[in-house]
Amino acid sequence: MEIYLVGGAVRDELLGLPVTDRDWVVVGATAEQMLALGYKQVGADFPVFLHPKTGEEYALARTERKQGKGYHGFTVYSSPDVTLEEDLLRRDLTINAMAKGRNGSIIDPFGGQRDLQHRRLHHVSEAFCEDPLRILRTARFLARFHHLEFHISQETMALMTQMAGSGEVGHLVPERVWQEIQRALHEATPTVFFTALRDCGALDDLIPELRDEVNFTNAMKALTCISEQADTTTDCRTAALLSTLDAASGPARAKALKAPNECQDMSRLVIECSPELNRRNTLTGERLLSVMERADAWRRPERLERLLTTCCCLPDGLSHQQHLRIEHALVAARKISARDLIPLGFKGKALGEALQRERLKAVEQALTETETAHKTG
Template sequence: MDTYLVGGAVRDELLGIPVKDRDWVVVGASPEDMLAQGYRQVGADFPVFLHPQTNEEYALARTERKQGHGYHGFVVYSAPDVTLEEDLRRRDLTINAMARDADNQLVDPFNGHQDLTDRWLRHVSPAFAEDPLRILRTARFAARFAPKGFRVADETMALMRQMVADGEVNHLVPERVWQEVQRALQEQAPTVFFEVLQACNALAVLIPELDESRLATALAALRCISAKADATDTRLAALLSPLPARQAEHRAQAMKAPNECQQLVRLTTRCREQLGTLPADTGACAEDLLQLLELTDAWRKPERFDRLIGVLGCVVERRQAPILEQLQQAANTTAQVNARELMAQGHKGKALGQAIRQERLRRIQALLPTH
C-alpha cells in the first residue's frame, strides 16, 4: 500500500503557489484496508476516504471507461492492481497528472513538469475527449494561469474543437456548466475562459447569445468590472450586459445561476436600456431618476444598488456617465427621506406612500441644474 500526493497540490507547489488543498491517491489497497486503518469512506461512485486525523481526501487508484454521454457516462474500476500511472493517465492535463511519493520524489510519467516550465496546457491522453467537462476545466485553467503565460496547446485545442463538432458539449447539464462558469468568473483573467471557449467553438453551444457581434463588448465589460470587483453577480451581469434584457434574463436562468446573479443581470440590462433612452445633452429629469431608483429597489437593497452602479459604470456609453453620477447622487439624497417624520405630519396608508415619493422627487429635483 503506497500513498502519493497528486494533482493540484503538486502543480501549485512547483509553481510556487500556496497549496490550499491536498489530494492523495492510494495504490495497492482495498476499501477494507482503508476502513481497517480508521479512514471514513465518503465516495459513492468510487472509493474516496477521509483521513482519520487530517480529514484530507484519499482516493483508491482507479481507471475510467466511457460508456455513455456527458459527465456521468463512465464505468469506474478501482482495485489494488491499478497502478499510479494508470490513475494519472485518466486525468485531464499533464500539469495535473504529477505526483509525489513518500520520499517527496516527483513522479511525472506524462512530462507535466516540462509543460509547467514551458507554460502549456496539454491533455494527457486521447481519453480527454471522453469527458466534455474537460473543455471547460481547460478554459478555466487558462483563465487562472494566463497571467503566468500559460496557453492551450495546439493539439489540445484541436481535440476540443473535435469534441464540440461531435456534439459532446450538448450533453453537459446546466448545473455542471454553471459550476465551471462560476469558478472561471473568479479567476485572475476571467475573460480568457470565454476566449478559449470561443476558440474551440464551445461558446456558441453554451452561451449562443454571445456571438461575434457582442463578444468583444461583453469581454470589455467583464475586464472592466474584474479590475474593480470580484463578486460573481457583478461579473456575470457585466458579461451578459450587451444582450437585450429578455435574452440576458433567459440566459442567466438557463445557466441555473443563483437568484442574486439573475437579479443583477436583469437590473443591469434593464437599466442600460432605460439609460440609453435618456438625452445625454440635457441629462435625466427627476422623474426619470426616481423611476430608475424604484426599478432597482435602491432603498431596500442598497448594497446591491452599489454593485449595480459599479457594473453600469463598465457598461454604459461614456456620454451617459453624467447621468449615472446623477443616479448615484439621487440614491444618496433619497435614502435620507424619513417616513416617521411624514407620519408625524399626519400621512398614513396610501397617502403616506405618495408623500414619501413626492419628498424623494423633491430632493432629486433640488440636485439637478435648471434648464
C-alpha cells in the same frame, strides 16, 4: 499501501504558487482498510475518503471508462491492483497528472514538468475526448495561468474543436457547466476562458447569444473592466458577461446556465437599467428614482451599488462622476421615511404618493447640488 500528493498541489508547488488544497491518491488499499484507519467515505460514485484529522481528500487509485454520454456516462474501477500511473492516465492535462511521493520525488509519467516549463496546456491521452467538461476545465486553466504566458497546445485545441463539433457539450449537466463558468469568472483573466470556448466552438452551445461579434466584443470589454475592480461579486461579473443581450434573452440565458438567483436578478437589472444610466442621457431625478426603486435601494442599498459598479463598465455606461452623484442622491433619498410623513396625516395610498414625491425632491436636489459643485470645482 502508498500515499501520494497529486494534481493541482504538485503543479502549483512546481510553479512556485501558494498551495491551498491538497488531494491525495492511495495505491494498494481497499475501502475497508481506509474505514478501519478512521477515514470517512464521501459520495457514492467514487472511492473518496476524508482524513480523520485534516479533512483532506484521499481517493483510492482508480480507472474510468466511457460507457455513455455526459458526466454520468462513466464506469469506475477501483482496486488495490490499480497503479499510480493508471490513475494519473485518466486525468485531463499533463500538468495535473503528476504526483509527489513521501520522499519528495516527483512522479511524472506524461511530461507535466516539461509542459510547465513550456507553459503548455496539453492533454494526457486521447481519453481527454471522453469528457466534454474537460473543454471548460482547459479553458479555465488558461484563464488562470494566461498571465504566466500559458497556452493551449495545437493538438489539444484540435481535440476540443472536434469534441465541440460532436455535440457532446450539449449533454453536460447545467450545474457543472455553471460551476466551471463561476470559477472562470474569478480567474486572473476571465475573458480568456470565453475566448478559448469561442475558438473551439463550444461557446455556441453554452452562450449562443455571444456568437455575434459585437455582442462578444462588448461583453469581453465589460468583463475585463469588472474583473479589474477589487473583489467584485459573481453576480456583477455574470451581469457584465450578459450585458450585451436584450431584456428577454439575458435573464433567460442566466437561468439556462443555472446561475444563482442573485446572478439572474443582477443580469436583469443591468440590462433593464443601463439604458437609463447611459452617459449620453440626461440623468434626471425621475429616471434615477425609477432605477433606485427597481433595485430595491431602500432595503438593499448594496444591491444598487453593485448595479452601478457594473453599469460603469458597459460601453457608453455610467461615468464615474455620475456614479458619485447617484450615491449622494441615494443617501438623501434614504433619509425620507414613511415614519416622518405619518404624523402629517398621510396614510394608505396617499402616504405612498407623498413618500414618492419627497424622495423625488430629495433626489433632484442632490443631483443639482453635485452638478453645481462639479461646475464650480
